[in-house]
Amino acid sequence: MSHGPTELTYTADPARYENATFRRTGRSGLDLPAFSFGLWQKFGTDYPFETQREIIRHAFDLGITHFDNADRYGPPHRAAQQNFGRVLAKDLAPHRDELILSTKAGNPIGPSPYLKGGSRKSLLGSLDHSLRDLGVDYVDIFYHHSPDESTPLEETVSGLVSAVRSGKALYVGISNYLPDRAHAIAEELAAEGVPLLIHQPRYSIFDRRIEQNGLLETADRDGFGLIVYSPLAQGLLTDKYLEEIPDGARAVNSTFLRPDVIDDTYRQRARELNKLAESRGQSLAQLALQWVLRRPQVTSALIGASSTWQLDHNVAALDFPELTDDELALVDEHGVHGTGLGL
Template sequence: MNYGPHELTYAAAENRYEQLPYRRTGKSGLDLPAFSFGLWQKFGTDYAFATQREIILHAFDLGITHFDNADRYGPPHRAAQQNFGRVLAKDLAPYRDELILSTKAGNAIGPSPYQRGGSRKSLLTSLEHSLRDLGTDYVDIFYHHVPDPETPLEETVSALVSAVEQGKALYIGISNYLPDRTHETAERLRAAGVPLLIHQARYSIYDRRPERNGLLETADQDGFGVIVYSPLAQGLLTDKYLETIPAGARAVNSTFLSPDVIDETYRARTAELNKLAEARGQSLAQLALQWVLRRSEVTSALIGASSTAQLDHNIAALTFPALTDAELALIDEHGVHGTGLRL
């Protein structure tokens, strides 16, 4: 990261496209970096903006061109988009054509019936707010964040198509859909001339639903890519909780991870996975990231970071040899689906 006088001007690293491999998103023409950056946590008003800015710019210097957001991310809701918008306006505006910006709508962000769900009103209104938050005329990917069984699927699909036709989104994605609804959505979008680009799903060694319920096979069949979130299972696939729960850890202060799932069964299984990682000369986090990227259907893995050092560490996962059949078998033995999670 380079700065000009008074540290006001950012100039991206010239070697930024030499750091990461890019992977094709399904059968589209779009390449995404193997790692994308998610602003789900630690990019609200409760964390220092200067640190957020430093991490975002460092990610771009490393070749991460895809930044994933949602109207819900904060706290409060929309704060992460607004913070990223500040970085975009001040530092990344000259590189907008090199960025893939995504946002999502449909998850509840308030008491109003128009602040949730899959209606045209909810989705297109949220998109307008997100564009203002980010300070951009369009997003590259617009997602429906969660399925809404109370709204006809044709209405949700129609709203997503309208976002593209209006020039406010280049591609369409969905998130957290089950395979059958995913397939129907893909067919409806294809018929409207706006193919489904990508599905964002939770996937990790401890959460194998996409490979158990057929989502990965659906991706191959329908030609969309998969981008995975929580590849480290909210920190469970690190060595952080092997002995105790550290003060200030996510299990203490996050609504997404409860300390009661960190039991002896979890620790025994995680210790074995950690031994395998150490035998490979890497951390458990790096092993877990390699594992999700082993599948050809997976285009990219979303990672976050609370420091540039943590970001560097995670990116280094790509420098290790591919997992062998014997190592994958050990991961299957100890990486039991559902460990440490409330499914």
């Protein structure tokens, strides 16, 4: 542990597993919480550390045992996992065995050719650096962050396999791969005795690609789970942007969610979805999360949050009755693929 011993001041909620839901990841033996927590936004130097710490601790108290990181998350790159490492050292270290920690490599984090892509050099160098950032000996899941057509798949496979054989990762995953390449890497990994655990694609009411491109069927066939990111379309599938853009919201200061996507078309569709949610006695955010988790291939919904209130509110999504066929049809009518995504 590079973060050094610290006097612990946090006691985890003893009731944290009572209402938590876990789901099996594909055909592996690993269960993940229905909601996993990602540190992509507002976990760098741009948000107060004590707020980040409070959110991470609160997530764990809610039974969220899986925290998703990447070498890239910040700003600046690496800062999110360094901050997570500080919280781990201060608060969560006694619970390391209860945590599923992931990191990713491959999306560019600098001008060097070894700070991007899918080479052995990039993957294994990044993993070592991430272990130091997090202050841990191993991560539970190590991902290739995005496909790299310029590198032979065998080389990417050899990097992922080495991560597991060296004990620095327990499982491997991929993210943002299209179905054909996901199937190909799943086969190569299986031949090495290191099965592909999980795939991390984007999926929400406003992003239907995995329903259309065959990834759900590929996951079934190859036996990997799906952990879907941005299930709230970064906040577009909540009630926060139905009128104005509130101060402090992601659309105010993130390059990944620009205010110009919040237009009349978006508002009209989001308002109809909001009405549907209200008719079910829930919020749009809760409807959107329940909707992605209705699919058996989806192991976990990978959410972000900028407050403990959002976490409490969002994990309550599973307290509502399943969506009926009529309600699903209404979601399809108003949840038009590409809304707010600039697709």
